[in-house]
Amino acid sequence: MTTVLGSNLRIKSELPFDVEVQRSRRKSAVIYVRNGKAEVRVPNRTPNYWVKQFVHEKRDWIEQQLKAEQIRKSEQYSLRNGASIPFLGQPLQIRHVANADVHINRQELILPADDLFTDAAKEFHSWLKHQATEYIVPLANKLAEQAQVDNKLRNIKFKKTKSRWGHCTRDGDIQFNWLIMLGPPEIVHYLVAHEVCHLVHMNHSRAYWAVVDSLCPARKAAQKWLRSNEHKVLALH
Ligand SMILES: [Zn+2]
Known part of the structure; x- marks a missing residue:
């Protein structure tokens, strides 16, 4: 995967995730893990080698966060046919039915099915x-x-x-x-x-x-x- 350092420098990295670096007038370095990548914010003029080392030191933590983010994402409810979704805490299975009105039928949530989801x-x-x-x-x-x-x-x-x-x-x-x-x-x-x-x-x-x-x-x-x-x-x- 690639590491983006600064705005235009892109280097190959052995890290298994994407890293984005933002330099600004901040005083300390911080890493945010979101949207499947690590965002590193560092003070202006922080040298690249320092940033790389910083990311490497935090590598395990970043990977943990990325994994947790992925799990949270996979748990999000969806309206796909066959998916499970709760209503007032009761789990319902979604069934798409052409031209149907939205309603609950026993343990199913009926949704209108069409090409345009x-x-x-x-x-x-x-x-x-x-x-x-x-x-x-x-x-x-x-x-x-x-x-x-x-x-x-x-x-x-x-x-x-x-x-x-x-x-x-x-x-x-x-x-x-x-x-x-x-x-x-x-x-x-x-x-x-x-x-x-x-x-x-x-x-x-x-x-x-x-x-x-x-x-x-x-x-x-x-x-x-x-x-x-x-x-x-x-x-x-
Ligand atoms: Zn409040």
Whole structure:
């Protein structure tokens, strides 16, 4: 494989992965492993031999990270025919059926099949958004009442983003990622409680977590679940 040093110098390397080097006005060297390669950031004027040695020293760690990234990627849910995907934590097998409406039939999730796979995805996401609205709006209202902030909750919206589950503004607008609906009910409960409690405290202070815990005693277990599982869900497109 190749190593790219600087912007235009490309040298052969015996390393089994790609390395990209960026020089800038930073003070120390750092390596990020992502998108199947190692990105090395070093201060300006760091000599190439130093960079090479640095990468070689970190080689085992880089390879571990690359492996972990690959595993996380292989675990991501997809909408392929025959793939497995959960809905409210229950595993379903995806079956593509020509011209079908998206629905659940026993243990199967039926998706419309067509040559342009993007249509199946589009239909799926609009179905999931609908499911999220039906499930989450009443739950958010109930939790807001429990936390005595139902007067502050103004609007609940749904949007799919790649990096976050929800968002709450000072004006009382809460936004949820409809991919939440793939998680088990206790995870949905936590994520909804998390945003609703921001109507009490717009921060992650001790006082804020105390309110979350009063609505969602299993909060820590939910956070742990998210740390090990959210990469499977958030990449679905
Ligand atoms: Zn928060």
